[in-house]
Amino acid sequence: MTSSPIDLSAYTPMSAMAGFNAYVGTMLRHPGKAAGEAARFAFVPGPQHLNGGGALHGGFLMTLADNVLGITANEAAGDRFASTVTLNTDFLAGGTADGPVLGTAEVTRKTRSLIFVAGELVQGGRLLMTASGIWKIIGA
Amino acid sequence: MSGNWLDELPETFNGMRVQRPAVTDVAMPAGYDGATGLVDPFEAFVFQSFKRSNADGTTSYALPLDARHDNGLGVVHGGLLMTFADSVLGLAAWGACAPGAWCVTVSQSSTFLRAARVGDLLEVTPIVTRATRSMIFTRGDFTVAGEPIFQAASVWKVTGKSVSSS
Incomplete structure (x- = not known):
């Protein structure tokens, strides 16, 4: 079962991912982030990312959202580290293991110690998840 | 996908090797x-x-x-905490569904209070806050050694066979 193939050739694997992220799978990143544009990520899921009903597991999608929004937050934090304080995730549609999940995120507000981020996950043109969260800049 | 799903997973999928769990011998903690x-x-x-x-x-x-x-930084990934929350709050939500019905996550709010570490025992007693004919509301306070480290609240949509009464 194949939908129209999505060209991921512009995306490159994020080699810096370690631990749980590396275990769950390889996140890809689109390098062409222009000023004011959302950062773009991709992940190619497999059968180990499914739930018992054959759809992508909610925990897997929330893990992706935490990474997509969290990387965006940490880049806004500069040389400081920012950790997730809240993450709200809405499940708009079920995903499958039949094609890449694309993720985007943008910083909606940054204060001295907090970064507010919003993003979404899309598969085959279908919106799977909208997410928003707050990251705390550690030591700020 | 019932029974031992590991036996049902293909070796490769979309040209990639399908991963197996890296840890399979976790001991049952005391009290469970x-x-x-x-x-x-x-x-x-x-x-x-x-x-x-x-x-x-x-x-x-x-x-x-x-x-x-x-x-990768010495603390447990938030994605793991949210996955565990979705799983066990889901068990509570499914338990509140009428026979033959099931439910799917519509929304989950996750709050991270403090870091957990490898070797910690994460514990939770899920609560069904409210169950209606078509929606179920659940929450869980997750603790390590009695200290709250993570909170999740989720909303479930009842789907499948309609619920006869509640």
Whole structure:
């Protein structure tokens, strides 16, 4: 079962991912982030990312959202580290293991110690998840 | 996908090797009386958990945090905590569904209070806050050694066969 193939050739694997992220799978990143544009990520899921009903597991999608929004937050934090304080995730549609999940995120507000981020996950043109969260800049 | 889903997974998928769990021998912690049934491939891939039936009718769950769960910075990844929450709050939500019905996550709010570490025992007793004909509301306070480290609240849509009464 194949939908129209999505060209991921512009995306490159994020080699810096370690631990749980590396275990769950390889996140890809689109390098062409222009000023004011959302950062773009991709992940190619497999059968180990499914739930018992054959759809992508909610925990897997929330893990992706935490990474997509969290990387965006940490880049806004500069040389400081920012950790997730809240993450709200809405499940708009079920995903499958039949094609890449694309993720985007943008910083909606940054204060001295907090970064507010919003993003979404899309598969085959279908919106799977909208997410928003707050990251705390550690030591700020 | 019932039974041992590991036997049903293909060796390769879309040209990529399908991963197997890196840890499969997690010991049951004291105070728990059985393994939580492995319902979903992703859950079995990322954790093993255990359950205990309480006298008040609730069920408690425990997840021994192992080497898979480190985020690379010495603390447990939020994605693992949210996955465990979706799994055990889902068990509570499904338990509140009428026979033949099931439910799917519509929304989950996750709050991270403090870091958990590999070797910690994560525990929770999920609560069904409200159940209506078409929606179920659940929440859980997740603790390590009695200290709250993570909170989740989720909303479930009842689907499948309609619920006859509630």
